[in-house]
Amino acid sequence: MSRQRALVWFKRDLRIHDHAALVAAQAQPDALALFVIEPEWLHSPECDASHVDFALGCLAELRVALGQLGLPLLVRVGSAVEVLAQLHQDVGYTHLLSHEETGPGWSYVRDRQVAAWCKSTGIPSQEFTQTGVVRRLGSRSGWAARWQARMDAPLQLLHGGFTAAVPLDQPELPTLASLGLAPHGKTLQTAGEQAARRTLKSFLQVRGYDYRKALSSPLTAEDGCSRLSPHLAFGTISLRTVHQATEVAIANTPDRTLAHALRGFAGRLRWHCHFMQKLEDEPSIEFDNFARVFDGLREGDFNAAHFAAWCEGRTGYPMVDACMRSLVATGWLNFRMRAMLVSFASYHLWLHWRPTGLFLARQFLDYEPGIHWSQMQMQSGTTGINTLRMYSPTKQAKDQDPQGHFIRRWVPELARVPLPYLAEPWKMDVSVQHMAGCTIGVDYPAPIVDDKVAMKAAKDRMYGLRQSPAARKPASPSPQGDLFA
Ligand SMILES: Cc1cc2nc3c(=O)[nH]c(=O)nc-3n(C[C@H](O)[C@H](O)[C@H](O)COP(=O)(O)OP(=O)(O)OC[C@H]3O[C@@H](n4cnc5c(N)ncnc54)[C@H](O)[C@@H]3O)c2cc1C
Structure with a gap:
C-alpha cells in the first residue's frame, strides 16, 4: 500500500479533546480509528461488567463524535495483535498511533507483543504520553518538575476533520450480552467525554467549594468530591485538561475559600501520577x-x-x-x-x-x-x-x-x-x-x-x-x- 494511512488505536483515552495520537493522525492524508475489546481484559480477574458497560457507553459517544469529524471508529473483539494484523490485511495502514498505558500485567504483555508485531511487519508505532508517568525513569529526582511541565504544556487540539478513504462497515457496538457478560446491577456515573466535561465544570464552579471538608464522610463526599475518577481512568478527559481548568478556576475566583479548596484538589492530581509511576517502575507491586x-x-x-x-x-x-x-x-x-x-x-x-x-x-x-x-x-x-x-x-x-x-x-x-x-x-x-x-x-x-x-x-x-x-x-x-x- 503506497498511500499513507494512520491507525489511531484508542485504549484508555476515550475522548477527542487533548488527544495527541488523534492530532498526530492529522499529519497523514488518511486515518482510521480502532478500539479493541480484548479477551485478556474481559477475562482478567480485575475486570467487571460495569467497566465494560462504561467503556461501551464512552465508545457509543466517541463513535458519533469521530464520525462527525470524518473518522470511522472500528470496534473489534479479539486479541490486539490478531485484530491489528487482520485490519492490516483487510484495509491496510502505515502508522500505528496510540497513548502510553500504565496498566495491569496483561496489558504490559500485550504492549510487548504489539511492539514486536509492528517491528516484524515494519509498521512504525508511536506512543504518546497522556499523564505525568515517565517511562524508564532512572531517578525520581526532578520528577515533580517534569510532571508540572507536562501538565502545563498546550492541549493537543484538532484543527478540522479527517478524510477517511476506505468505506468501512461499522457494525453495531457489542453489548454486554453479546460479549457473554451478565448485567452488573450497578447504578453508574454517566459515561463519555461530555459527561466528564460537565462533571469537571460543576465541580470547579459549584461542588468544589467544600471539597476539603467534604472529603472524609461518605455522605458529603458523594457530591463534594470531583467524581472525575472514572473519567480519568477511561480517559474521557485528560489529566492535563483537569489540571489546566483547575489552575484557571483558582486564578479567576475572587473567593478565597473556593481557591483554597481547589488547591487541595489540584494536589491530588499529582498524587494520581505519583502512584501510577510506582506501578510503572515496579510492575510486581x-x-x-x-x-x-x-x-x-x-x-x-x-x-x-x-x-x-x-x-x-x-x-x-x-x-x-x-x-x-x-x-x-x-x-x-x-x-x-x-x-x-x-x-x-x-x-x-x-x-x-x-x-x-x-x-x-x-x-x-x-x-x-x-x-x-x-x-x-x-x-x-x-x-x-x-x-x-x-x-x-x-x-x-x-x-x-x-x-x-x-x-x-x-x-x-x-x-x-x-x-x-x-x-x-x-x-x-x-x-x-x-x-x-x-x-x-x-x-x-x-x-x-x-x-x-x-x-x-x-x-x-x-x-x-x-x-x-x-x-x-x-x-x-x-x-x-x-x-x-
Ligand atoms: C484502597 C484504595 C484503592 C484505591 N483505588 C483507586 C483506583 O483504583 N482508582 C482511583 O482513581 N483512585 C483510587 N483510590 C484513590 C481515591 O480513593 C480515589 O481517587 C477517589 O476516591 C476518587 O474520587 P474523586 O475522583 O471524586 O476524587 P477527588 O478527591 O475529587 O480527587 C481527584 C482525583 O485525584 C486523584 N486522587 C485522589 N485521591 C488520590 C489518592 N489518594 N491517590 C492517588 N490519586 C488520588 C484521582 O485521580 C481523583 O480522581 C484508592 C484509594 C484506596 C484507599
Missing part, C-alpha cells in the same frame, strides 16, 4: 508485597467465610457494611472509606490484600492499577515504610456518619435502631432489639470478629515484624529508592 519481608505474613491465614462476609457487606460492623453495599451498588466510594474497608479486611480479618484488592478492583468503576495496588499495599502495611493506619469501624461511624443517615440508607435492617446503638448494634439488649425490629444474629449479623481483640492481634503482629531491621527497608530496593514515601 500488583502481585507481590513491596517489602518482601512481609511475605508469608497473611498468606496462610485466608478465612473464606470472613472474606465472603466482607464482600457481601454482612460483617456485623454497620459502617463497614454500609460502605461495601454502597460501593457495590454505585461503583464509587470516597478515599477514607476505601481505606477503612481495606484496613478492616487486612487487619481485623487478616486477609491478604491481593484477593481483597481484586474484589475491590471489580467494584471500583475508576479502577486504576497504579493507584489501586499502591493503596492496597499502603493500607495493608506491606510497604514497610508508611505509618500503619488501622481504622476503628465504630469510631469512623461516629465521626463520619454522626446522624446515622448513611448507615440507615445502605443497611435497611438497622433503619429503626436508635442512634446511640447504630454504630454498635450488638450492644442493644433484647428489648431494644425487639423495639427496633432487628434481632442481632437473625436480622443483622453479630460482629464476625471482636474489634478490640482483632486490632490488638494485628498490632502485635505488624509492630513485631516492623521492628526487625529487614522490615525497615524493602528487600528488593528499586532504583527510585523510597518508592512509597
